[in-house]
Amino acid sequence: MTKRHLTIATRESPLALYQAESVKQLLIKQHPHLSIDLLGITTEADKRLDVTLTDIGGKGLFVKELEEALLDGRADIAVHSMKDVPMELPPGLCLPVIIQREDPRDAFVSNQYASLMQLPSGATLGTSSLRRQTQVRALRSDLALRDLRGNINTRLQRLDNGDFNAIILAAAGLKRMQFGSRIRVYLSVEQSLPSAGQGALGIECREGDETILALIAPLNHVMTAQCVEAERALCRRLGGGCKVPVAAFAEIHKNVLSLRGLVANRDGTRLLRVRHEGDPKEAHSIGKRAADELLQQGAEKILNEFQ
Numbered sequence: 665m666t667k668r669h670l671t672i673a674t675r676e677s678p679l680a681l682y683q684a685e686s687v688k689q690l691l692i693k694q695h696p697h698l699s700i701d702l703l704g705i706t707t708e709a710d711k712r713l714d715v716t717l718t719d720i721g722g723k724g725l726f727v728k729e730l731e732e733a734l735l736d737g738r739a740d741i742a743v744h745s746m747k748d749v750p751m752e753l754p755p756g757l758c759l760p761v762i763i764q765r766e767d768p769r770d771a772f773v774s775n776q777y778a779s780l781m782q783l784p785s786g787a788t789l790g791t792s793s794l795r796r797q798t799q800v801r802a803l804r805s806d807l808a809l810r811d812l813r814g815n816i817n818t819r820l821q822r823l824d825n826g827d828f829n830a831i832i833l834a835a836a837g838l839k840r841m842q843f844g845s846r847i848r849v850y851l852s853v854e855q856s857l858p859s860a861g862q863g864a865l866g867i868e869c870r871e872g873d874e875t876i877l878a879l880i881a882p883l884n885h886v887m888t889a890q891c892v893e894a895e896r897a898l899c900r901r902l903g904g905g906c907k908v909p910v911a912a913f914a915e916i917h918k919n920v921l922s923l924r925g926l927v928a929n930r931d932g933t934r935l936l937r938v939r940h941e942g943d944p945k946e947a948h949s950i951g952k953r954a955a956d957e958l959l960q961q962g963a964e965k966i967l968n969e970f971q
Contacts (some may be wrong), residue, residue, distance in 0.1 A: 671878035673730040673739035746861025749816035751900040761867040764885035770856040771847040774830035777971040787829040801932025801962040836863035857911035860895035882935040890944040897951025927963040
């Protein structure tokens, strides 16, 4: 049976709508007969911008209502930024498609200063990510770090209003929203190791829905999927969500997958790093091995600080 109509669940932030629309266009290119609607949902995390994600339950709140729409049949697929997807999915759902990754790096944005190292002592830097905060503290313990939430437009507006001297955002979102020109400098993965899945989009759907699985399968980018699998395996083994500063980033060159992992304490005085390589087909076990090495270095003690 040919499916004629598809509903995509998406958050209603400008970036999420852009990402869902881009997936819609990719699907129509593959299946010109398909009509596709977007089901916009305002998530709990989008409503409560006055508190940190850590305080209200973590990044999973960006996807929970979208997953409910899949489970109750209002939507056929959901499009997520992979860095927002919890390591464990609800029973009955799967993530069969990871789309080719945009730039995975963090980006430094400022109207006054050219780089993180050029900020004067005591300057205010905005980011709500614990992962970014701890790595910035390791480089610049003299900066005043402030939580910054909201969509990209809101964050840039607060910078422009003078609330911050600089902010750090994911480069992928800035580029997708045509704000690439706002980036003063990219932070190297040595300076700020990205979060698992950063820059990649995932498509979630119901397990066993063969019609949908067949429709979306052509959008899967194997190398990106393998990298994200390794990154998520590391985080899953460590119990890492956004409540703990865990970073993981994998690349594939000449058919070798290279995974970097990081765990940091709150003030950035202790950073545990690991690097593992192997066959991309072994992505999951590479991630677990890297996590085990971090645990041997003492990661559990650091992560317990955040419980």
